[in-house]
Structures are given as structure tokens and as C-alpha cells.
Amino acid sequence: MGEAARVVPIRDAGIRLGQFLKLADLIDQGADAKPLLATGDVTVNGEVETRRGRQLVRGDVVTVAGPPADTATVG
Template sequence: MGAVDQVPIRDQSIRLGQFLKLANLIDTGADAKLVIADGLVTVNDDVELRRGRQLHDGDVVELGGISVRVAAPRSDA
């Protein structure tokens, strides 16, 4: 696998369907529903069928040969 782009999120977690849109891997929520239901999305190398799956910092999402890593803000508290 080549370099994996980091996609920053605002909070500590994000739902898979939302992340696919944020990372520009799909265009709409309807697209997210379809590619996830068809088993085309993996999270950390495992096929994920739940659009609402919570993703956290460091999770790697792959669709169509493109891999992106979730980058949550660092908490300095």
C-alpha cells in the first residue's frame, strides 16, 4: 500500500457515511449507503456494512483502491 492521505475531522469521532463524503470518496449520502451495502468499503482492512460505524483517529478507510486515514484533533487537556 502506498501513502495514505490524512483527512482531518472536527470531533473525536465521525460516522462512516459522513467520512466518505468528507474525504471526497463519494458524492452523496445515498452513494455512501450503496457502496457500504455492496461491501465495497473497508475499515482497517475489514469489510464494513454499517453506515453508522463510528470512526476514530487512526482508522483507515478504503474504497476503490483509495485509502484515507481519520485524523482527529489532538486533545491537550
């Protein structure tokens, strides 16, 4: 991870991974989450995550493998 992760603020204490991917502009549409997660190209805190409903909390780091790779932190 060469660049610092950008922080994406959320309103509540947590957010589901599928919703966060869209909010952080890591995907274009909500429907893009399921096929992206199936590829194994999404990590949460360095661990591969395939569950769209994974609950994220502030401080979690989500990375989508590239090119170009993109990283966002739940804020």
C-alpha cells in the first residue's frame, strides 16, 4: 500500500461491506459488489472478504485489488 487510505465517513456506528464499497466509490453500482467479492479481490484489514453483508466499523481498512488498487478506511 503505497498511498495512505482515504477516510470515508459514515453516519452510524457500522456499515455493511456492500454499502461501503458503493459509498467509497470503489464500485459503480451496488449490484457490482457481489461479483467483485466473489473474485477474492477485496480485503478488509488485510484478510480476503467475500461476504457482502460483512459489518464494518470505524477504522476498518477496505482494499480492492487493481489495477489500480484502491484503499479506503471506514471513518
